[in-house]
Amino acid sequence: MSSRVIVIGGGAAGASAAARARRMDPEAEVTLIERTGMITHAPCGIPFAISGLVQSYRMLRTYSPERFASERRIRVLTNATVTSIDVDGKRVEVSLGDGRTEKLSWDSLVIATGAKPLIPRGLEGVEEARPVLLRHPEDVVEAQRRLSGASKVAVLGGGYIGVEAAEALIDLGKKVTLYEMMDRLLPTAIDGDVSRVLEESVRRAGVDLRLGQPVRALRRRSDGIAVITDAGEEVFDEVVMGLGVRANADLAVSAGVKLGATGAVETDEFMRTNLEGVFAAGDLVEKHHLLLGKRVWIPLAPAANKEGQVAGANAVVPGSLKMRGIVGTAVTKFRNTYVARTGLSETEARANGFNVESTLIKARTKAGYYPGGVEVTVKMVAQSGSGRLLGVQVVGDDPVVAGYADVAATAITAGFTIEDLFFTDIGYMPATAPVWHPLIVAARTLSGGRF
Amino acid sequence: MSSRVIVIGGGAAGASAAARARRMDPEAEVTLIERTGMITHAPCGIPFAISGLVQSYRMLRTYSPERFASERRIRVLTNATVTSIDVDGKRVEVSLGDGRTEKLSWDSLVIATGAKPLIPRGLEGVEEARPVLLRHPEDVVEAQRRLSGASKVAVLGGGYIGVEAAEALIDLGKKVTLYEMMDRLLPTAIDGDVSRVLEESVRRAGVDLRLGQPVRALRRRSDGIAVITDAGEEVFDEVVMGLGVRANADLAVSAGVKLGATGAVETDEFMRTNLEGVFAAGDLVEKHHLLLGKRVWIPLAPAANKEGQVAGANAVVPGSLKMRGIVGTAVTKFRNTYVARTGLSETEARANGFNVESTLIKARTKAGYYPGGVEVTVKMVAQSGSGRLLGVQVVGDDPVVAGYADVAATAITAGFTIEDLFFTDIGYMPATAPVWHPLIVAARTLSGGRF
Numbered sequence A, B: 001m002s003s004r005v006i007v008i009g010g011g012a013a014g015a016s017a018a019a020r021a022r023r024m025d026p027e028a029e030v031t032l033i034e035r036t037g038m039i040t041h042a043p044c045g046i047p048f049a050i051s052g053l054v055q056s057y058r059m060l061r062t063y064s065p066e067r068f069a070s071e072r073r074i075r076v077l078t079n080a081t082v083t084s085i086d087v088d089g090k091r092v093e094v095s096l097g098d099g100r101t102e103k104l105s106w107d108s109l110v111i112a113t114g115a116k117p118l119i120p121r122g123l124e125g126v127e128e129a130r131p132v133l134l135r136h137p138e139d140v141v142e143a144q145r146r147l148s149g150a151s152k153v154a155v156l157g158g159g160y161i162g163v164e165a166a167e168a169l170i171d172l173g174k175k176v177t178l179y180e181m182m183d184r185l186l187p188t189a190i191d192g193d194v195s196r197v198l199e200e201s202v203r204r205a206g207v208d209l210r211l212g213q214p215v216r217a218l219r220r221r222s223d224g225i226a227v228i229t230d231a232g233e234e235v236f237d238e239v240v241m242g243l244g245v246r247a248n249a250d251l252a253v254s255a256g257v258k259l260g261a262t263g264a265v266e267t268d269e270f271m272r273t274n275l276e277g278v279f280a281a282g283d284l285v286e287k288h289h290l291l292l293g294k295r296v297w298i299p300l301a302p303a304a305n306k307e308g309q310v311a312g313a314n315a316v317v318p319g320s321l322k323m324r325g326i327v328g329t330a331v332t333k334f335r336n337t338y339v340a341r342t343g344l345s346e347t348e349a350r351a352n353g354f355n356v357e358s359t360l361i362k363a364r365t366k367a368g369y370y371p372g373g374v375e376v377t378v379k380m381v382a383q384s385g386s387g388r389l390l391g392v393q394v395v396g397d398d399p400v401v402a403g404y405a406d407v408a409a410t411a412i413t414a415g416f417t418i419e420d421l422f423f424t425d426i427g428y429m430p431a432t433a434p435v436w437h438p439l440i441v442a443a444r445t446l447s448g449g450r451f
Helices: A011-025 A043-050 A065-072 A139-148 A160-171 A192-204 A248-253 A303-318 A346-352 A399-415 A418-422 A438-446 B013-025 B045-050 B063-070 B141-148 B160-171 B192-202 B252-254 B301-316 B346-351 B400-413 B417-420 B437-444
Strands: A006-007 A029-033 A076-078 A081-086 A091-097 A102-105 A109-112 A116-119 A153-157 A175-180 A208-211 A215-220 A224-229 A232-236 A240-243 A245-247 A277-280 A287-289 A293-298 A331-336 A337-343 A357-366 A374-385 A389-396 B004-008 B028-035 B075-077 B081-086 B090-093 B101-105 B108-111 B115-119 B152-154 B175-180 B208-211 B216-223 B224-229 B232-236 B238-241 B244-247 B279-281 B288-289 B295-296 B330-334 B337-343 B356-364 B375-383 B389-396
Touching: A006 A011, A006 A102, A011 A029, A011 A065, A011 A109, A011 A303, A043 A139, A043 A160, A065 A076, A065 A293, A081 B101, A109 A116, A109 A303, A109 B400, A139 A240, A153 A160, A153 A224, A153 A232, A160 A175, A160 A192, A160 A331, A160 B090, A160 B192, A175 A224, A175 B224, A192 A208, A192 A331, A192 A337, A192 A374, A192 A389, A224 A240, A224 B075, A232 B045, A248 B337, A337 A399, A346 A374, A346 A389, A357 A438, A374 A399, A374 A438, A389 A399, A389 A418, A389 A438, A399 A418, A399 A438, A399 B252, A418 A438, B004 B013, B004 B101, B004 B301, B013 B028, B013 B063, B013 B108, B013 B301, B045 B141, B045 B160, B045 B216, B081 B252, B081 B337, B108 B301, B141 B238, B152 B232, B160 B175, B160 B192, B160 B330, B175 B224, B192 B208, B192 B330, B192 B337, B192 B375, B224 B238, B252 B417, B295 B417, B337 B400, B346 B356, B375 B400, B375 B437, B389 B400, B389 B417, B389 B437, B400 B417
Parallel strands: A006 A029, A006 A109, A029 A076, A109 A277, A153 A175, A153 A240, A175 A208, B004 B028, B004 B108, B028 B075, B108 B279, B152 B175, B152 B238, B175 B208
Antiparallel strands: A081 A091, A091 A102, A116 A245, A215 A224, A224 A232, A287 A293, A331 A337, A337 A389, A357 A374, A374 A389, B081 B090, B090 B101, B115 B244, B216 B224, B224 B232, B288 B295, B330 B337, B337 B389, B356 B375, B375 B389
16 A cells, blocks of 8 residues: 655645655655645745735745645645644544545654744733734735734834844835844844844834833724833834744644654654654754754744655655754845844854854955945854854845855854865855955954964 | 065965065065066956946055055065076065166065966967957056957957956947857856856857857958958957966076976975975965865966965964865856856866766746846756765856855865755745755755655
């Protein structure tokens, strides 16, 4: 009998898992079950659909369910919710969109239920105030409807979601106030000295930044929604939630899947959970951090896709593919200011017991004489003594800075020292980089005159 | 007595050597001797000065001789030619710009005389026809004067210099014909299937490409300069030489410096030549190729700068810094089409005895739904069996492709397999890359379904 693979969740990880299982085993019966009407959807594109830069939320998917199903010979159930997982009987119960219920049997199960918006325990009144949530592309329609009549909008949270939401709202001509509990933007991703550069760009665009101001409560008022902080309250037409996400693990837990210390699902490198035949992949699961040597929870799409691929491969050919660790590479932007980071920030490195040295330099993206170059800020962190490269943060008004982080991510994965990086044969032409590439300059500066 | 360091040649390598020697030894007497009136000059910018994109050839330098001299306390002699090197007596004889001659003693000598235009032995009539040469920024004035009255211009050579010269001439509104002996553009850098993409862009801009047409001779005619090939002759108003360069080693050879098999100066990793106390750096010297495990001659500015730094350091503190190998990273562009390459092309890998597999893919620079993305072509070459990454070539209408080569250069330097590269934590956001980065897609495709 052919192998039966059921994948729960049609996002990046789930769709990758289903596609990979199909590719590795042309005989397998593969079923993909998705709660919403979309699969292969890209939540990272939501802010750009809100602003109208991307014309419709429907564009935020790679495949229609029908095309994915027919091209890959995968049974795709949309608007279908898995109500229970019977691990001993190897069956799931699915509530279909039309009200019917179906029981499906599996030999391998991949759980890829992703993440859901985080609502901190200390924040009161969310249920009553109903702020705008941006998690699924289908949320875009409701968000646009509500925002269309709003002129004064608050964004809660200064992480990736908050910053990108603020960009979208500014592009829509709103008056935007952003609240962040910590004293800087992207507080878990970058150091304060790098945040300052981003904050300047955000403020210049007109965003009213309220840093170091935790929001205590939201309240519905006759004239809008009040945002309440220790400093008082202020009423907005709408409030957009950008407080981050948490693993959407309830279904997995109900089946007996074990969570790790981070609250996300723990898997091995084959993406196997503690349950026989049950895999998990994507924003739901912990990732192995190559520098920290421990499991962390950093839910981003590239790892989710690869985990899906690994889970799908092993679901049909056990042990065929191993997931590797991450180094925490991430990119965001606010208008034309791009921020990319990889490895550990100085804050993170110190918090994890590393003795570090760091430098922050300014350099240009092109040869000094070549028109169109911009100044970029590069922060580099290395381990004291060994000189091991631990992290790079870069911010500047040119998308090329994302590539700098990719180079650094590769170097960190390879265990490079800053001297190794300095001598790496990075390319040059006047129109694409200075002859001393900003990363090379940062490594040289960090060496303190050693090279 | 303080250490005396003499550096011959004020380009990238020489200026780096002088600056590094000064930094490592505040007491050293450092003298930089330059044949022309410019130091820290950037020949890579010449095409952009010719076209007027860079306003003056004077911008093609980082420091004026005066500023370099005063800020770094280095004696700078410009318009000064070293006429002889006395190795036993550790002295050089310098013919100064004002007609005087001076003898200078050294404890360490760094020779950084760079490269000079290549005039192939099989090409007749060059002396008589006097084509336009583009080697030094000071050549720009003469080139612009001659080109100002020309409407029909031939470019000899389809390598980096020829392609960038053709761009400049097209930007100036000339009618341009480019002759290349081999059947493709950038024949020593990229494979034919990648050249095709560049050639399409070059042809679209109006350049008449004559591939596979070695030029046999140039002849001065009353109405211009005739370019003679096996197909016949054609007369142009001006001819621009872009046939590449060769090591400018005559002075070094006259002093007894040993050349390697490539015809460039052989050094060890400390940039020491065969002569005690004599270092060499820059376009003059051979480089160690990490993949080929042998010395090659690829004269490019980033390595030249680092070699200068290494030579300068060791000139004052012997054994203090080691040069590493290169992997052949290079970038060029024609208008908005950028070409970047690193490692070995398929042609090069096969010629060097590697069993290889390769793939050529098309991918986009941004998420499919995000505006402004363009299609790029990525060719990836790996060693059969081991899967070791050997080379990447990329071409596309966005400068970000240069960053792809940098990532690949880092991966190649680290000895990555294509599986290592696939699992590298490369960053993603819709505005900077697709979630499956083009390099990741290429690695996956090249795996033939293995991952």
